[in-house]
Amino acid sequence: MKSTEIEALKLLTMSPARVEQIAAKLNLSRSQSYRVLNSLMRKGFVEKVDDTYAIGRNPLGKAIVEVSSRYNISKILEGSTAEILIHLLTPRKSGELLSLTGLSQTTVGRVLNTLMESGIVRRKGWNYQIVEDENLRHLIVLLKQARWGHVVEPEARVLFSNDYIIKAVPRGLKAEGVLTAFSRFKEFNVDYIPNRDYYVYPSTEIDAETVLVHSLIASETRMERSMCAVFFLVNSKTIDMMKARKIARKTPVTVLLSDLENYVSGLPCLNPGLFLPWDEFQELCRLYGLQVTPAPKMDDIIAGIAGWAKMLDRCITAYLLGGINMVIRGLKPATKDIDILVQSKEDYETVEKALLAAGYERAAEWTPGDRRAQPTNIFVHRSMPRIDLFTETVSRVKISESMTERANLGFGLGNLKAMLLHTDDVALLKLLTARERDLSDAAEIIRLHGVSWKTILEEFMKLPKEVLREKVFLMFENMEDLQRIYGIKVPRSVLATVRKTAVDSAIEQQLEKGETNVARIAELAETHPAYVRKRMREKP
Structure with missing residues (x-):
């Protein structure tokens, strides 16, 4: 609920009022006050008798009056609080609230702390729950019903x-x-x-x-x-x-x-x-006419690679990314596709020639995730795992010199020297690509092997500015999803740095579009207007 609606509601819990009285006390225009009061009437909180507005005489209005005598009603209705309270009609862990509301960990934590300080919510073990107060619980049930009750048929x-x-x-x-x-x-x-x-x-x-x-x-x-x-x-x-x-x-x-x-x-x-x-x-x-087979395990994968590696007509150094990297390290039992990166057009052409000679074909159809990853080409075989072949970059992220230095030898097969990218770099690429299973793979790497968040952040922040601006929002969302979905704790300093970069990028993009309304930019960038003004002053 908007802050002006809450303030008007608080005034009406004390006594009925005419629109001009509401306007004067809230420092609003008459037309603004009408909009606020009409919104409250539509939601069932307020009723109008002649030219006077009052708290509704319905169950919702009565519950508001009862609860406001014991609690600060603002703490119940403001911002995301009501949404969280509705979910707390059943005791829940903070992680469940993250998943159910889609709110950030920071927002959920802040709201829960405020509710506990206000005596509205208490913590029992790992669960948060509404305090034992029949009137308070009744109000929250009514708030839940008020949201959608008018569109739920009796049979639904x-x-x-x-x-x-x-x-x-x-x-x-x-x-x-x-x-x-x-x-x-x-x-x-x-x-x-x-x-x-x-x-x-x-x-x-x-x-x-x-x-x-x-x-x-x-x-x-x-x-x-x-x-x-x-x-x-x-x-x-x-x-x-x-x-x-x-x-x-x-x-x-x-x-x-x-x-x-x-x-x-x-x-x-x-x-x-x-x-x-x-x-x-x-x-x-x-x-349904579908043939599904389990993803091949390591022995079958290596045998498949050996089949085309023997067709190479010169020595090639290739870097193994993604699932194949995890399989070789024992972090994953199998993989459906093999991500391989080479560092030059000449190396790509040599590997492509070997794949085609071994019976592979260029894939005719790509998924949206494939197009985001931007392999140079995808090769499929009737009985072997798919090969995604990259040249220099993965989803516009160039494999840096420090990444190749951290890589270690996986295996050699004839003219193929297969290097394993470090798990820090595999996790980073997974967080920046967003193909099928990428987020769950990143979670498995972190859970089973561990990563250096310092290294991941350093590699991320040294991306070219235009790539960083494109990837930062995905990176931040994926970090939050690691916490919300998989319970993986991302260091606060790392999350804060990525969030600040995302906010700065959002502000820059709005300014470049010609947007000058500070409140509008702050809303889109999910930050405080004061920070937007600060960034605008700093902009040359």
Whole structure:
């Protein structure tokens, strides 16, 4: 709720008032006061009798009056507080709140501290919960109902609510919003008829990424989650997993979405019991004309590399990135593709010639994640792992001299000298590329091997300015997701440096577009107006 609405509400808890009285006490114009009061009426907090406004005589209004006599109502309604309190109707850990709200760790921590200082929330063990106060809890329940109650049909069951709601209704029943989740599978080439219909409200554009995330939210059985995996495979060439992760960020399925990426490749999941056993999933896929095989393990991968390495007509030094690097180090049991980087056009042409001679073909279709990674080319084989071949850069990030110096020998096969990039550099590239499974791979490297955040930050900050500006927002989001999804603690100083760089980049971009409104720039950059003014003074 906006601060002016809260202040008007506080005034009305003391006594009814006319619009001019509200305007005078809040230092607002008459038209601004009308907008504030009309908003409060639409939300059910306030009613109007003749020319006087008063707290509503409905259950919500009565609860506001009751609770405001014991608590500072501002602490309950301001900013993101109400959203967090709604989720605390059930005791939750801070990590769960990060996942459910999509708020930053800093914001959630600040709000929780304020609520505890105000006596509204208490901590018990690792869980945060609303204090034992029947009136307070009743108000928060009413706030939750007020958000969406007018668009939830009597027959509907709400499956998720935050900035939007997803609800299930009896099949064929028309409901507020637009069809989503399993109800849209057929439009995306998956012939599946659910036993109920699913709607999202407010209405929004429905694309494959939205259908995937909403279906995961709606899933209640292993079969339904496995059908989400089938949907992903059928649409894998068009689904942008970076976009899907952004949609999932404010929902409880961020971890499930990451698990799905690994599950479809036969790789370990954090929660494998949520899906069908792999053999049953293979059978399910066959019903939809899909052939799925587990990702190959190290012996098969090395044998495959040996098959084309013997075709090399001169010595080549190549750097192994990503999954193959992790497999050789024992950080991952298998990988679906092999990322290889060479440092010159001549080396690329030599490796390409060997791959084609060994029966590989250039891939005709690339996923959105492939296009972001920007390999020079992708090579596929009917029985061998896919090869993603890079020249000098990965997703515009040049492999630096310090990266090559940290690399160590992985193996030699004929004319191929395969070097392993250091795990610090593999993790950095994973955080900057955002292909399928990249974030979960980065989490595994950090969890199982550990990284030097100092090295990662140094390499990141020495990127060319135009690349840094492009990558900094993704880097910051991925660092926050490491904490929110995987419980990995990123050093506060590292996160602060990356966040400051992201804020500065956002301010610069707005100024370059000609934006001069300080409040607008601060809102877009998610910072304080005073900092925007400081940066504007410093700009030459």
